Amino acid sequence: MGVVSAAGVGAANLWAAAKSGGSCIRELKLARPYTGRIKIAAQVPEFDPARYIEAALLPYCDPFTQFSIVAADEAVAQAGFAGKDIGGPRTAVVIGTGIGGATTIDETSYGEYAEGKRPDTLSVPRLIPSAAPTTLGMRYGAKGPTFALASACSSATQAIGEAFEMLRAGRADRAIAGGAEACVTNGGMRAWEALRVLTPDLCRPFSAKRNGMTLGEGAAVFVLETLESAQARGATPLCELAGYGTTSDAFDPLRADVDGPARCMRLALESAGLEPSAVDYLNAHGTATYANDITESEAMRVVFGDRPPPVSSTKPIHGHALGASGGLELSVTINALREQLAPPTINFLEPDPKCPVDAIPNAARKMRIRVALSNSFAFGGINATLAVRAL
Structure with a gap:
């Protein structure tokens, strides 16, 4: 990469x-x-x-x-x-x-x-x-x-x-x-x-x-x-790109929906042959806009139940680079997998009851990461999720 x-x-x-x-x-x-x-x-x-x-x-x-x-x-x-x-x-x-x-x-x-x-x-x-x-x-x-x-x-x-x-x-x-x-x-x-x-x-x-x-x-x-x-050719891969899901909300030009992102994550897991319980870490789309974070949190709970895996958004680090963001975040996710270290969601003040996820606030967390997801959700309701797995 x-x-x-x-x-x-x-x-x-x-x-x-x-x-x-x-x-x-x-x-x-x-x-x-x-x-x-x-x-x-x-x-x-x-x-x-x-x-x-x-x-x-x-x-x-x-x-x-x-x-x-x-x-x-x-x-x-x-x-x-x-x-x-x-x-x-x-x-x-x-x-x-x-x-x-x-x-x-x-x-x-x-x-x-x-x-x-x-x-x-x-x-x-x-x-x-x-x-x-x-x-x-x-x-x-x-x-x-x-x-x-x-x-x-x-x-x-x-x-x-x-x-x-x-x-x-x-x-x-x-x-x-x-x-x-x-x-x-x-x-x-x-x-x-x-x-x-x-x-x-x-x-x-x-x-x-x-x-x-x-x-x-x-x-x-x-x-x-x-x-x-x-x-x-005797190459040593960084990791396995295990699965991919993509969906459309068909809902609104700007507002996100819960169903589309939830189906997207499920499709990525199905593509990889994985159960939701196999996911150890999730790099969220996490824009820090009021409504989108709530919607993504709800979608995660639809897929993973009451205890989604630890999540972080790295957009406070590298900004929201629009069409490049998913690539930047996949790079971070792969390194998290390789170092068994989940990056933090910085600038976190206190939990929002409407976003009931473990956002890895402010400090990186050493943890076991065998499987990770990376989410990208776009205007127009276009969703995409990648699943990576340690070798």
């Missing part, structure tokens, strides 16, 4: 922040003056794409594609591949994104309407959501199924899940899959402010007195491989 996040470049940096409870949410920094109310975000710090990406490729890359490349390069190297060794007709690429080239869209629109500038020739190749997967496909010579998947905040989780299903169905032997987002722009911040879901201070999932989320950005990319393919 590879990660670019508000903790910096590298999956290890994100895990270090998550397990220590170190928030990476900082003062908002934008290229143009911003007069909005919310002054914080979880932005990638001091990111210089020229350090990681060749000069000839950079003009084609919006920041969301840049993040994808850096994360994928880390994942491919960790998996033991050099360059295009990972590619070929049996390698798929699936990258989820909520928006795609948000920075290019924002800058092009500002240039047109405020400054009368003609758009850059490469604006369209940069802004299309498929820019990330096709760029990765060319980078690694991957000629199997290649596409972008856009399902708002479930994008990365669905992308990984759909890649998993392709391998399970025999359509590919390996896949490069994950999510990327670079949505912290002037227009993006204004739009999310208008929804009234952003906190001006601290993100507090499942806690009393929670008042919203913090916008984030980044990418997380994984190399998925069939066991047979990994064994044939």
